Amino acid sequence: xxxxxxxxxxxxxxxQALHGIDFALxxxxxxxxxxxxxxxxxxxxxxxxxxxxxxxxxxxxGRRITGWATEDIVRLGVAHVPEGRxxxxxxxxxxxxxxxxxxxxxxxxxxxxxxxxxxxxPRLKERRQQxxxxxxxxxxxxxxxxxxxxxxxxxxxxxxxxxxxAPLIVEExxxxxxxxxxxxxxxxLIVEQNAALxxxxxxxxxxxxxxxxxxxxxxxxxxxxxxxxxAYLGY
Amino acid sequence: MELLLxxxxxxxxxxxxxxxxxxxxxxxxxxxxHLNFAQGEMAMxxxxxxxxxxxxxxxxxxxxxxxxxxxxxxxVAIERILFKPLHNAPIxxxxxxxxxxxxxxxxxxxxxxxxxxxxxxxxFGTQPLLGGGLIDTHEAGMIGVTLLMLALLYLFxxxxxxxxxxxxxxxxxxxARLVGVRVGWMTALGWGMAAAIGAVAGMLIAPVVFLEPNxxxxxxxxxxAGAVLGGLTSPLGAVIGGFAVGLIENLAGTFIPYFGRExxxxxxxxxxVAVLMVKPSGLFGRPTxxxx
Amino acid sequence: xxxxxxxxxxxxxxxAARTGLTARLQHHHLAIAAVLTLALVAPLAAQSFVTxxxxxxxxxxxxxxGLNLLTGFNGQFSLGHSAFYGIGAYTAAILMDRWDISYVxxxxxxxxxxxxxxxxxGLPALRLQGIYLALATFALAIATPQLLKFRPLExxxxxxxxxxxxxxxxxxxxxxxxxxxxxxxxxxxxxxYYFTLAVILVxxxxxxxxxxxxxxxxxxxxxxxxxxxxxxxxxxxxxxSLTFGASALYTGVAGALGAIAVQxxxxxxFTFLLSVSLLVGLVVGGVGSIPGSLFGGVFVLFVPNLAExxxxxxxxxxxxxxxxxxxxxxxxxxxxxxxxxxARFGRRSRSI
Numbered sequence: 001x002x003x004x005x006x007x008x009x010x011x012x013x014x015x016q017a018l019h020g021i022d023f024a025l026x027x028x029x030x031x032x033x034x035x036x037x038x039x040x041x042x043x044x045x046x047x048x049x050x051x052x053x054x055x056x057x058x059x060x061x062g063r064r065i066t067g068w069a070t071e072d073i074v075r076l077g078v079a080h081v082p083e084g085r086x087x088x089x090x091x092x093x094x095x096x097x098x099x100x101x102x103x104x105x106x107x108x109x110x111x112x113x114x115x116x117x118x119x120x121x122p123r124l125k126e127r128r129q130q131x132x133x134x135x136x137x138x139x140x141x142x143x144x145x146x147x148x149x150x151x152x153x154x155x156x157x158x159x160x161x162x163x164x165x166a167p168l169i170v171e172e173x174x175x176x177x178x179x180x181x182x183x184x185x186x187x188x189l190i191v192e193q194n195a196a197l198x199x200x201x202x203x204x205x206x207x208x209x210x211x212x213x214x215x216x217x218x219x220x221x222x223x224x225x226x227x228x229x230x231a232y233l234g235y
Numbered sequence: 236m237e238l239l240l241x242x243x244x245x246x247x248x249x250x251x252x253x254x255x256x257x258x259x260x261x262x263x264x265x266x267x268x269h270l271n272f273a274q275g276e277m278a279m280x281x282x283x284x285x286x287x288x289x290x291x292x293x294x295x296x297x298x299x300x301x302x303x304x305x306x307x308x309x310x311v312a313i314e315r316i317l318f319k320p321l322h323n324a325p326i327x328x329x330x331x332x333x334x335x336x337x338x339x340x341x342x343x344x345x346x347x348x349x350x351x352x353x354x355x356x357x358x359f360g361t362q363p364l365l366g367g368g369l370i371d372t373h374e375a376g377m378i379g380v381t382l383l384m385l386a387l388l389y390l391f392x393x394x395x396x397x398x399x400x401x402x403x404x405x406x407x408x409x410x411a412r413l414v415g416v417r418v419g420w421m422t423a424l425g426w427g428m429a430a431a432i433g434a435v436a437g438m439l440i441a442p443v444v445f446l447e448p449n450x451x452x453x454x455x456x457x458x459x460a461g462a463v464l465g466g467l468t469s470p471l472g473a474v475i476g477g478f479a480v481g482l483i484e485n486l487a488g489t490f491i492p493y494f495g496r497e498x499x500x501x502x503x504x505x506x507x508v509a510v511l512m513v514k515p516s517g518l519f520g521r522p523t524x525x526x527x
Numbered sequence: 528x529x530x531x532x533x534x535x536x537x538x539x540x541x542x543a544a545r546t547g548l549t550a551r552l553q554h555h556h557l558a559i560a561a562v563l564t565l566a567l568v569a570p571l572a573a574q575s576f577v578t579x580x581x582x583x584x585x586x587x588x589x590x591x592x593g594l595n596l597l598t599g600f601n602g603q604f605s606l607g608h609s610a611f612y613g614i615g616a617y618t619a620a621i622l623m624d625r626w627d628i629s630y631v632x633x634x635x636x637x638x639x640x641x642x643x644x645x646x647x648x649g650l651p652a653l654r655l656q657g658i659y660l661a662l663a664t665f666a667l668a669i670a671t672p673q674l675l676k677f678r679p680l681e682x683x684x685x686x687x688x689x690x691x692x693x694x695x696x697x698x699x700x701x702x703x704x705x706x707x708x709x710x711x712x713x714x715x716x717x718x719x720y721y722f723t724l725a726v727i728l729v730x731x732x733x734x735x736x737x738x739x740x741x742x743x744x745x746x747x748x749x750x751x752x753x754x755x756x757x758x759x760x761x762x763x764x765x766x767x768s769l770t771f772g773a774s775a776l777y778t779g780v781a782g783a784l785g786a787i788a789v790q791x792x793x794x795x796x797f798t799f800l801l802s803v804s805l806l807v808g809l810v811v812g813g814v815g816s817i818p819g820s821l822f823g824g825v826f827v828l829f830v831p832n833l834a835e836x837x838x839x840x841x842x843x844x845x846x847x848x849x850x851x852x853x854x855x856x857x858x859x860x861x862x863x864x865x866x867x868x869x870a871r872f873g874r875r876s877r878s879i
Contacts (some may be wrong), residue, residue: 049413070412079413086410088403099403102396103415147414270658320855327598328854331810334803335850342843456669463662501673504666511659512651 002027002187003048003155007056010040010047010211017043019211020056027154030181030188032198032219035208041191042083044208045157048189049073049080060155075103079148083159085140087147089133093124096132096143100150110150117146120176138169142176149180155187156180162194170194174201199223241370242489243482248374249443250481251381255436256458257465257473258384259429264467265405266425267318269326272333274433275455276340277313279448281306281434282441283348286355295358299438303431310430314423344448355441377439384432385474392470401425456500457484464507466520476518480507566724570717579788580828582720585727586784588824591808592734592817593777599815600738601770602750604657606802607648607664610671611641611775613797615782617675620690620792621683630695630787634726637783638776645775649768668799675794689793692786694719723784730777735817737773746770778805811853813862822861826853 003025010018018040025031033041047054050070058066060076074080079100088096097117101110118125121142127135132143141161148156161177162170174197180186192198199205199219207215207222215228222228256274263271271277285302289295317336321329359376392398403411404421411418436458437451444450457480465476480503487506488499510518570578594608618640619633628636648667655663675684684690697718705712713721737743748756749763757763786792804827812823830849835842857864 051409051412071415071417074413074415082410082413086407086413088407088410090406091399091402095399098396098399099411099414099416101414102400102403151414270661317851324854324858325814327806327810327814328858331807331850331854334807335847335854338843338847338850342841342845342847346840346844459662463659467658501666501670504662504669508655508663508666511663512654515654515656515659 001025001059002061003189004059004062005044005048005057006059008044008047008058009055010043011053011055012043017052017211018047018054021208021211021213023206023213023216025155025187025189028181028185028187029204030190030202031204031206032190032192032202033206033208034192034195034198034222037193038210039208040211041208042159043211045080045082045159045189045191048157049078071103074151077151077154078157079151079153079155080157081144081148081159081161083163085144087132087135087140087143089131091132092129093132093135093143094128096147097124097150100147103151113150113152117149120149120179121146137164138166138173141165141169141173145173145176145180149184149186153186155189158188158190160191160193162192162197170197177201195229196223238489242485244370244374246482246485247478248370248377248481249485250461250478251374251377252436252440252443252454252477253457253461253480254381254474254477255384255432255439256454257461257477258381258388258470259432259436260458260462261465261467261470261473262388262425262429262432264462266401266422266429269329269333270459270462271429272330272455273336273340274429274458275451276337276344277306277310277430278433278437278454279451280340280344281309281430282355282437282446283344285434285438286353286441286446287348289356295356299358302438303434306430306434307427311423311427313430314426318426319419319422341448348448350447350449352445352447355438355446357439357442361442373442380435380439381474381477384435385470388470397424453500457481457503460503460507464510464517466517468516469519472517472519570713570720575714575716578716578720582716582723582788583785584824584828585723585821586781586788586824587805587808587827588821589727589730589784590778590781591805591812591823591827592731592820593774593779593781594805594809595812595815595817595820596734596737596777597770597774598809600743600750601746601767601774603649603652603767603771604661605664605774606661606799606806607667607671608774608778608805609797609799609801610667611645611778612782612785612801612805613671613675613792613794614644615641615779616786616792616797617684617690617782618779619783619786620692623692623787624690625683633783633787634780638780641779641782642772642776645779646768646772648775649771650764652771653764653767664802665799668802672794672798675797684794685792687794689791689796691791694790695787719788723788726780726784730780731817731821734777738817742766807850811850811857811860813860813864816860816862819860819862826861 001024005021005023008018008021009016021040021044023031023033033044035041043052046052048058050065050068050073054066056066057064060073060078065073065076088099091099094114097114098110101113104110118128123139124143124146127139132140135143145156145158145161158177161173165173177188177190178201181188188202190198190202199222202219205216205219205222206213207228215222256278259274259278260270263269263274281302284305285298288298288301293301313336317332318329321332357373357376359373362372363370392402400411400416401421401424403414404416404418405425408418411421436454440454441450444454458477461477461480462473463476464479465472465474467473483506484499484503487502514520569581573581590608590612593611594605597603597605615637618637619630622628622633622636623630652660652663674680676687677684678686680686694715695718696715697713701718702712738747745756745761745766748759748761749766753763782797789796808823808827809820810823811826812821813819831842831846834846834849837845853860859866
């Protein structure tokens with residue numbers, strides 16, 4: 001099991017946001033974290049990356065990484081596409097992609113990878129020298145995914161990738177995510193408010209409510225259960 | 236007409252120093268989001284170290300390189316020991332930290348080397364250049380070195396991976412961590428570079444204003460003014476701002492009656508504040524373009 | 528004193544049991560009473576010079592309170608308060624020396640002049656944020672001594688030489704009252720001390736009341752979140768300028784008292800270094816703490832001298848080291864430190 005989380009707790013100052021979360025994710029698989037606003041979904045991703053004070057066990061390839069610095073977790077092959085995309089707005093598209101590979105040393109391979117990202121997201125190639133802040137929301141999201149791919153990650157954490165994007169763009173985005181997973185074998189943990197799309201892509205889902213996992217199961221089942229949908233997913 | 240040209244060139248020459256200082260100020264500002272009020276004292280201390288090495292019989296270039304290298308290390312050390320712990324403290328506490336550093340450096344320099352003025356050599360000589368005494372070789376050297384440093388910095392930031400990492404760390408530290416940049420060390424590196432630039436500035440101006448512990452006070456103020464005028468986000472802006480301040484100071488002091496030496500700094504500052512009212516981010520500062 | 532429903536904040540622990548709360552209040556009041564008693568008695572027991580120093584402590588404390596109102600409570604930076612102190616001082620000196628006006632009236636005059644100057648400065652400064660505002664106030668600090676030395680203004684300001692004024696004598700009615708009670712008459716230093724003490728009490732109380740009022744909350748709201756404050760209907764521009772004026776007023780009155788105490792004003796007494804001292808005093812005392820300002824005054828007056836006594840040559844370095852110790856060990860200033868101690872004591876005596 002690539003990623004195992006047991007009894008994860010997280011704190012913002014004195015306030016405890018997560019009260020013992022358990023889940024797991026295997027190599028090459030896609031799972032999703034769902035739930036209402038404030039349920040703690042983003043906090044889980046941030047805890048996985050060492051961005052909040054946490055307790056409990058986070059095991060990556062069997063190694064306990066709770067309390068590790070973000071920069072070191074990243075070097076294990078964990079790429080986080082944060083809420084709001086985290087784009088370097090003042091830098092160019094190309095520079096953003098180069099930054100994605102900052103922890104790598106293989107220059108030629110990096111150059112090749114950039115071309116591969118452009119192949120997958122042609123619109124980025126058109127804008128390669130443009131300041132990233134001038135890109136549209138959808139393009140910035142593609143850029144964020146592309147930047148994550150530059151790490152050659154084993155695991156991608158995506159925080160609300162559909163946020164603020166038009167439905168057509170979101171569909172395209174999720175198609176690409178599926179491609180990336182199939183072609184490159186990248187595992188994904190997706191936090192989403194747009195439950196329908198996430199359940200379509202993922203094979204397993206966890207429902208969070210005020211810092212706890214209240215339900216989990218195969219995505220198809222969760223999606224089919226009407227009472228669950230109405231109670232937790234709003235549709 | 237000749238007076239005007241002479242004052243313009245003189246203004247550019249002193250402006251070169253302010254530009255150097257402004258560069259160092261912007262470097263640190265980019266790294267830590269604060270203005271380093273002790274920048275001038277650090278430069279002064281570096282220059283004294285160079286002077287001391289020369290006193291010990293070493294040639295100028297050895298002293299120059301040693302001073303720059305030691306300043307770099309010193310800058311990194313100051314950041315790691317003093318300002319890293321203050322990272323999450325309120326701005327005012329950081330400000331007091333700078334004041335403390337200023338006081339310690341100024342007092343120590345006076346204690347070690349006393350307050351008598353000393354001469355500091357220049358590698359450029361002081362022969363008149365361009366005939367007619369418009370500008371001498373040292374002044375030309377100051378302008379040249381400043382532009383050279385700007386060019387090197389530009390190449391570093393735009394052309395190297397490390398430079399890109401530093402820009403990213405300053406611009407968006409959280410995202411920088413997410414791509415594996417060690418943000419803490421980037422900050423320390425920024426301090427080291429600023430200290431080194433300051434050392435160069437100090438060694439360029441000491442031949443002109445003579446070496447003594449209080450020599451950098453005025454220079455630092457003008458350097459700040461230049462940096463803010465240029466916009467704190469732009470090294471090019473800082474350099475242009477520095478040159479501009481030198482020009483304004485010189486021309487105002489020479490051509491406006493009543494405003495002798497005493498009011499020069501006031502004029503420069505007032506003009507800069509006036510510019511800021513019109514362009515609150517400075518002449519070259521870029522408000523970030525972003526689409527939601 | 529019970530917290531009304533609109534004052535409860537989420538995540539805050541339940542208010543202390545009634546007995547604990549009144550016990551804490553009593554401690555607070557006892558402390559103030561003790562300090563006040565000491566303050567009243569001190570000049571009678573101490574030498575003239577010590578009385579003079581205590582007077583200066585109060586004056587600096589008042590000046591720092593002025594800066595505190597602007598920076599601590601309203602979040603606007605100022606490196607220029609030396610200018611307001613100097614303007615207040617010169618107002619007092621000019622009125623007393625050129626127009627023979629009694630020292631008592633110079634205080635409101637200085638306050639008024641500084642309020643206007645501060646308000647007028649605050650208006651255009653609205654456009655500037657953070658570091659840029661700091662630079663503008665810095666320009667003010669640098670320009671002021673230079674303006675005071677300005678040739679054309681010399682007949683008024685006395686130029687580089689400055690103005691000398693006489694220390695006021697204690698008023699006759701006080702001396703008569705004291706002899707009527709068979710007490711020794713007080714000297715000029717002691718009178719000045721009590722006069723300053725009275726002014727301090729009035730102005731510190733006024734500041735405390737201001738902070739607790741609706742206006743005070745509006746001012747602090749602007750500091751914490753200007754956009755939200757504006758959205759709530761607070762006229763941020765007006766409040767920020769008024770705060771600038773009030774802040775300048777306080778520091779200006781302190782300057783006037785300072786001029787009277789020192790009996791002398793000169794341009795080089797009011798340089799940027801004074802602004803730095805006030806800022807240091809603000810941080811050491813505790814930003815946003817009214818009693819902290821007084822501690823800041825103590826620090827600013829005594830610590831530089833202390834540093835010099837330890838080593839004349841390295842006085843500045845020692846001062847710097849002391850500053851570093853303060854910001855590392857007492858990050859919220861003396862006020863924060865006192866609060867922490869009070870909490871520790873409180874926790875031990877309160878029964879859970």
